[in-house]
Amino acid sequence: MNTTTRFLGAGPATDAGQARAALVGVPYDGAVTYRSGASEGPDGLRLASDSIETYCPKLDRSLDEFGYVDFGDLVVDVPEPGAIAGATPGERLVRSLRKQLDALPVLPLVAIGGDHLVAYPFVERALEQHPNLQIIHVDAHMDLRAAWDGEPYNHATVLGRLRDRMGPDHRLHQWGIRSGERTEYQLAADDPRIELLGASLEPMAARVRELLAADLPIYVTLDVDGIDPADIPGTGTPEPDGLRFGVVEAALGLLASAPTKGPGLIGADVVELAPAIDPTGRSQVAVARLVRTLLLGLVRASA
Numbered sequence: 001m002n003t004t005t006r007f008l009g010a011g012p013a014t015d016a017g018q019a020r021a022a023l024v025g026v027p028y029d030g031a032v033t034y035r036s037g038a039s040e041g042p043d044g045l046r047l048a049s050d051s052i053e054t055y056c057p058k059l060d061r062s063l064d065e066f067g068y069v070d071f072g073d074l075v076v077d078v079p080e081p082g083a084i085a086g087a088t089p090g091e092r093l094v095r096s097l098r099k100q101l102d103a104l105p106v107l108p109l110v111a112i113g114g115d116h117l118v119a120y121p122f123v124e125r126a127l128e129q130h131p132n133l134q135i136i137h138v139d140a141h142m143d144l145r146a147a148w149d150g151e152p153y154n155h156a157t158v159l160g161r162l163r164d165r166m167g168p169d170h171r172l173h174q175w176g177i178r179s180g181e182r183t184e185y186q187l188a189a190d191d192p193r194i195e196l197l198g199a200s201l202e203p204m205a206a207r208v209r210e211l212l213a214a215d216l217p218i219y220v221t222l223d224v225d226g227i228d229p230a231d232i233p234g235t236g237t238p239e240p241d242g243l244r245f246g247v248v249e250a251a252l253g254l255l256a257s258a259p260t261k262g263p264g265l266i267g268a269d270v271v272e273l274a275p276a277i278d279p280t281g282r283s284q285v286a287v288a289r290l291v292r293t294l295l296l297g298l299v300r301a302s303a
């Protein structure tokens with residue numbers, strides 16, 4: 001990344017000791033199936049974040065309340081066969097990302113993609129650390145395929161691979177989904193750990209309140225194409241008739257405001273932002289707003 005550009009108000013990685021949250025970029029889009037450009041997501045987001053405030057009027061909270069750092073970007077070259085365990089290029093990449101993730105200072109993280117494949121190591125680690133993790137998956141697409149062109153680790157299969165890692169008490173709450181193969185819908189319907197929430201605010205708002213009231217740990221994997229292309233056109237695989245921006249911001253805001261005695265939001269990733277596809281620049285500004293909300297969720301107000 002540009003060494004001087006960090007996400008809105010974030011300190012450098014060297015300030016991690018004083019920080020309560022962090023961002024890390026994963027500028028990889030080699031697993032896309034339609035249009036590329038998500039590799040420019042992290043830096044596009046960092047640049048655009050300069051145009052929003054640290055204060056969120058809806059939550060009456062500000063990023064100025066705590067320290068957070070921007071770790072910069074992970075290395076996204078796919079390791080050579082033999083360099084790292086994993087048969088396919090996709091699996092070698094996610095193993096490499098996981099090694100780099102595990103080497104970072106331990107802080108609640110928002111990972112910035114990159115295409116959706118890069119979410120894998122972050123969610124995998126969260127599943128390992130929390131046997132009752134609740135994954136909130138915002139997306140237009142199911143992403144539950146067994147493989148894409150023979151590759152089991154791809155942006156269209158990533159939730160399928162994470163499902164392979166889910167234990168009996170893990171749950172996957174999908175929201176905004178409006179595209180997938182019939183077999184993916186059937187797979188989701190047949191797995192009692194997966195639920196598909198209706199495409200309006202109330203079902204997700206009720207679920208978030210309920211999960212927080214039950215003191216459960218929550219992870220958000222947010223594919224920006226879950227939001228309507230009218231609000232976020234800058235994404236590689238747009239799908240009409242999505243969730244509106246304000247609805248998603250409101251639901252994520254509950255992660256910062258609804259009562260809990262548990263850990264609440266423990267991590268998040270925001271993927272599939274492709275700035276060059278949106279010449280107006282509004283997509284990356286919208287995503288910066290959602291990242292601000294997620295940071296406020298990771299660091300809840302002290303009571």
Ligand SMILES: [Mn+2]
Nearest residue numbers: 140141223225
């Ligand atoms: Mn998607």
